Amino acid sequence: MIPRLGHIAFLNVLPLTYALAHGAAQGLDILRATPAQLNGRLEAKNLDVSGVSSITYARHADDLVLLPDVCIASDGDVRSVLLVSRVPAEEIGAQRVLLSDKSASSHALLKIILRRVYDAAPQYETRALTPEDPVPEGAAGALFIGDDALELYHHPPDGIYIYDLAREWKQMTGARMVFGIWAAARTFAAAHPAEMEMVHGRIAAAFECWDAVKDAAITEVLAHDGRFTRAQLTEYLGSAVVWQLDEATLAGLRLFYRYAAEDGLIAHEPAIEMAAFDVNPSL
Numbered sequence: 001m002i003p004r005l006g007h008i009a010f011l012n013v014l015p016l017t018y019a020l021a022h023g024a025a026q027g028l029d030i031l032r033a034t035p036a037q038l039n040g041r042l043e044a045k046n047l048d049v050s051g052v053s054s055i056t057y058a059r060h061a062d063d064l065v066l067l068p069d070v071c072i073a074s075d076g077d078v079r080s081v082l083l084v085s086r087v088p089a090e091e092i093g094a095q096r097v098l099l100s101d102k103s104a105s106s107h108a109l110l111k112i113i114l115r116r117v118y119d120a121a122p123q124y125e126t127r128a129l130t131p132e133d134p135v136p137e138g139a140a141g142a143l144f145i146g147d148d149a150l151e152l153y154h155h156p157p158d159g160i161y162i163y164d165l166a167r168e169w170k171q172m173t174g175a176r177m178v179f180g181i182w183a184a185a186r187t188f189a190a191a192h193p194a195e196m197e198m199v200h201g202r203i204a205a206a207f208e209c210w211d212a213v214k215d216a217a218i219t220e221v222l223a224h225d226g227r228f229t230r231a232q233l234t235e236y237l238g239s240a241v242v243w244q245l246d247e248a249t250l251a252g253l254r255l256f257y258r259y260a261a262e263d264g265l266i267a268h269e270p271a272i273e274m275a276a277f278d279v280n281p282s283l
Contacts, residue, residue: 003188003195004029006038006050008180010146011221011233012072012080012241013051018217019206028199034102034146035180048188049199053104054178058257061270064183068274069204071245072180073252078166078240080150081106081179084134085141085161089118095140097122100129103145105179106165108265109256110143113168115263134160145179150236151227169256176242176252189275197277207243214238 007013007020009032020030031038031047039056041047042064049067057064085092092114099107107126114120122140131151135142143165144152156162169177182203189196210217218233228236242249250272261269 001192001195002027002029003192003199004031004046004048005199006030006041006047006052007032008035008038008051008072009033010035010080011150011236012146012180014217014221014233014237015210015213015243016051016203016206018213018220019202019209021220022213024202024206028202036102036104039104042183042185045185045187047185048192049182049184049196051180051182053106054181054253054256055105055108055260055266057181057183057272058260058266058270061273063186065186065189065273065275066245067182067184067200067203068277069200069245070182070207070243071178071249071253073176073178073242073245073249074166074170074240075176075242076167076170077164078177078179079153079164079236080146080240081109081165082144082149082152083110083141083163083165084144084152084157085163086135086159087140088161089114089120089141089163092118092120092122092140094121094123096138097124098129098136098139098142099124099126100143100145100148101126103143105256106143106145108260109165109169109177109179111265112256112259112263113165113172116259117168117172131155147227154228154232173252173255175255176249178245178249178253178256181245181253184275196275200275200277210237210243
């Protein structure tokens with residue numbers, strides 16, 4: 001069988017994007033989409049393995065297993081998950097805040113931060129957003145993720161307050177923030193262990209080999225995307241994004257789930273179950 005792999009269409013997974021474009025896609029059926037779209041496809045069992053929002057696992061842990069070793073996280077400023085606001089966060093209160101329709105984990109993170117840090121209880125609305133009109137009329141603020149957020153970080157509009165939510169999380173908790181994970185349908189993992197291990201191996205290898213191909217991969221991006229400089233992407237993909245799902249990162253993920261459960265954003269804090277492979281079984 002040909003495994004169906006969901007791939008996040010953001011620069012924060014450029015190591016995997018580059019690997020898939022240079023041979024790693026062989027024998028895979030790949031769907032490229034936003035995290036929110038991939039969440040729905042995996043939940044509906046239209047994908048076997050996918051990069052998804054970390055909150056998706058918490059909401060569907062009975063049906064999913066996590067892939068070890070890999071994630072999309074940060075240990076401080078990430079630059080690509082932002083609250084952009086017309087007013088300081090302290091003044092948001094009960095005003096209207098728009099949420100990107102590309103996201104899921106960041107929705108929960110913003111709600112946790114605004115409630116716990118800024119004592120705010122906004123009226124939330126999920127919709128499509130664009131960097132050209134970051135805070136539409138009638139809203140106090142908006143949540144951006146991915147490449148649109150990175151563009152706003154490097155080209156901030158006049159008169160707009162920008163809050164990096166990974167920095168806010170780090171200041172609040174001292175922990176890493178895990179925005180995305182790779183998960184597999186339990187039925188697929190149980191029925192097709194060889195294919196499961198193959199997919200995991202290709203994903204993990206893409207990030208392990210990043211340093212060797214980083215310059216070439218960034219060059220390919222710059223050839224068709226003029227929003228960023230080489231220095232900006234090198235920094236973003238060198239220190240801002242963390243891809244290793246180690247114990248410190250898992251601790252941050254567990255804390256995120258705990259807060260989300262306490263704040264009523266998920267039904268309960270899930271146990272984290274990893275897919276079993278011969279390598280790194282202790283996770």
